[in-house]
Amino acid sequence: MTENLRDRGxxxxxxxxxxxxxxxxxxxxxxxAVSPALALTVAAAISAAGLAMLMQPGRRGLRLAGTVIGLAxxxxxxxxxxxxxxxxxxxxxxPPVFPVIFGFLAMVxxxxxxxxxxxxxxxxxxxxxxxxxxxxFLLLGAEFMAFALVIVYAGAILIxxxxxxxxxxxxxxAGEGDAWYDRVPREAISAVIVGFVMLATLGDAYxxxxxxxxxxxxxxxxxxxGEQAAWQRLESMPKLLLETARKAEPKTAAVVSTNFDELSxxxxxxxxxxxxxxxxxxxxxxxxxxxxxxxxxVGVDLVSRYPAGLEIAGVVLLMALFGAVILARKQIExxxxxxxxxxxxxxxxxxxxxxxxx
Amino acid sequence: xSNMMAQTINTLAVxxxxxxxxxxxxxxxxxxxxxxxxxxxxNMIIMFLCTELMFQAAALAMIAFGNIHHDIxxxVFVIFILTVAAAEAALALGLVVxxxxxxxxxxxxxxxxxxxxx
Numbered sequence: 001m002t003e004n005l006r007d008r009g010x011x012x013x014x015x016x017x018x019x020x021x022x023x024x025x026x027x028x029x030x031x032x033a034v035s036p037a038l039a040l041t042v043a044a045a046i047s048a049a050g051l052a053m054l055m056q057p058g059r060r061g062l063r064l065a066g067t068v069i070g071l072a073x074x075x076x077x078x079x080x081x082x083x084x085x086x087x088x089x090x091x092x093x094x095p096p097v098f099p100v101i102f103g104f105l106a107m108v109x110x111x112x113x114x115x116x117x118x119x120x121x122x123x124x125x126x127x128x129x130x131x132x133x134x135x136x137f138l139l140l141g142a143e144f145m146a147f148a149l150v151i152v153y154a155g156a157i158l159i160x161x162x163x164x165x166x167x168x169x170x171x172x173x174a175g176e177g178d179a180w181y182d183r184v185p186r187e188a189i190s191a192v193i194v195g196f197v198m199l200a201t202l203g204d205a206y207x208x209x210x211x212x213x214x215x216x217x218x219x220x221x222x223x224x225x226g227e228q229a230a231w232q233r234l235e236s237m238p239k240l241l242l243e244t245a246r247k248a249e250p251k252t253a254a255v256v257s258t259n260f261d262e263l264s265x266x267x268x269x270x271x272x273x274x275x276x277x278x279x280x281x282x283x284x285x286x287x288x289x290x291x292x293x294x295x296x297x298v299g300v301d302l303v304s305r306y307p308a309g310l311e312i313a314g315v316v317l318l319m320a321l322f323g324a325v326i327l328a329r330k331q332i333e334x335x336x337x338x339x340x341x342x343x344x345x346x347x348x349x350x351x352x353x354x355x356x357x358x
Numbered sequence: 359x360s361n362m363m364a365q366t367i368n369t370l371a372v373x374x375x376x377x378x379x380x381x382x383x384x385x386x387x388x389x390x391x392x393x394x395x396x397x398x399x400x401n402m403i404i405m406f407l408c409t410e411l412m413f414q415a416a417a418l419a420m421i422a423f424g425n426i427h428h429d430i431x432x433x434v435f436v437i438f439i440l441t442v443a444a445a446e447a448a449l450a451l452g453l454v455v456x457x458x459x460x461x462x463x464x465x466x467x468x469x470x471x472x473x474x475x476x
Contacts, residue, residue, distance in 0.1 A: 055398060080383065099380040110388050110411060114395030114404075119464075122404050126411065129388065133414050136381050140425045142433045149417070152440050157410065157447045164451045165403055168458040181400040181465035188398050195394035202386035207379070216375060219426050226428025233430075294433075301430045302437060313441040320445030327452035 040080055040203045047073025048196040054115050055188035070111070078104060098139055105132035117178045119165050123158055130154045144295035228263040230291050231270050233300045235260050240292060241272075249284045251276045381422040389415035401464050402457065406450045413443045 050070025056062050078100070109128035116122045130153045137146035185191070205211060234241055235258055245252045256273040263270060270286040292300075302310060392411035399405055417436045424432015454464070461468045 051394070077383075077387065099377050099384075103380055103384040106384050107387055107391075110391035113411065114391055114399065114408065119401055119404055122407060126407055129411065129414060133388075133418055136384065136418055137421055139377055140381060140421050142421045142424075142436070145417075145421060145433050145436045148437070148440065152444065153410075153414075157444055160447055160451055161403065161407060164455060168403065168455060168464055179401075179464070181463070181467070182404075184400070185398040186400050186467070191394045191397035194397060195390040198393055199386055199390035202389065203383070206382045206386060212379075215378070215426050219375060219428070222426075222428045226430075229428075229430070297430050298433050298437070302434045305431065306434060309438060313438055316441060316445050320448045324448040324452040327449070327456055330456060 043073050043076035044196050044199050048192050052189050052192040055185045102132045102135040117182045123161050127154045127158055144298050231260040233297055234292050244290050245272050245274050253277050378422050378425055385415045385418040400466055402454050402466050
């Protein structure tokens, strides 16, 4: 009861502090009514055209036009995101701005990453994408994975990429700028078409009315099962179960039994049967706020449901370690070209000639 | 202070279907961007970076669908995605350094003679 009141109080505080009407919502309602799938397709097509123009090297005017058109298509995509994020939000409530902000950052980062002619900047933009995705994870209630993502991706994998970039980057020749293979994309237009056909397919699979209805139904049906699974994970940790019982009833001496197996019955709430210090037994009701936190749940699920997967992941990492060591140990004294020249074979024209002619 | 932070995170974590939809859309866009980048860039390091972008998109979709089904396994699978991404980064970058030392260029087309003869 008190928990419930507190939650509602929080919500009220959150909503009232943002109670000023936000202009975007009225703007959305004024937009002409087209089917969501069509709107998504048109937005995707426009941003595809923009992206294709943006990827053409050397022509500043075209790139500028591509930026404008791309931004327009992009704005339409954002409106779709916004519609998805605001439809069904509580009346007068504050529109969920966080998904929009994180989504915007992720998309900008991704587009700049694949269009930037400088590899180091591409890697830095990817870090932006990682951070925005981590924010998305937080919104979806995956706190542990959000932090793990920032630590493992931004902290470890991207640093490795940076090392290799600096190891393998040719020092730019004065007056020449970036390497030609970074400036000139390969088959930009076909690549963009393939990518946006993919996007349209995914969008159709995710947002067709049938899929939407299926998701809504699933969400309602499985909410109860999800809560039951969370309680059962708590039950598999006896020490934590005792601590939780002590949080609800400080005089608890031992936990006797739980009703977590019967929770699929909708009318039941989680209760614990405990013995108190003075030897009497008592039933205590548990609130959902007492569930173990996200990182504990992920850990328990990982080791109890997927032990084989955990072992295989370990083997994969070990093999990657061996592979990297073996690859890196291979000595190459001369460039292949020099060796071919010494052996009297035709020399390969790699960067020098090809780069000059294109 | 930490209590307040926990409460804020709890409030944020109360998601509705709309947040999940936004996340799915962002994930689709990220995947498309990664695919486009992989097909159109010539720099081998950027190509592998684009596969990492696609991994990100897959992880985001996993978490969004896990949220819909109220199943924590979606998050557990992201751990496996991270593992595979780390293994891939280690191997791919070792390979890229090796290839770079042979041809002194990061251009993937320097290796196009490996393809089938037309």
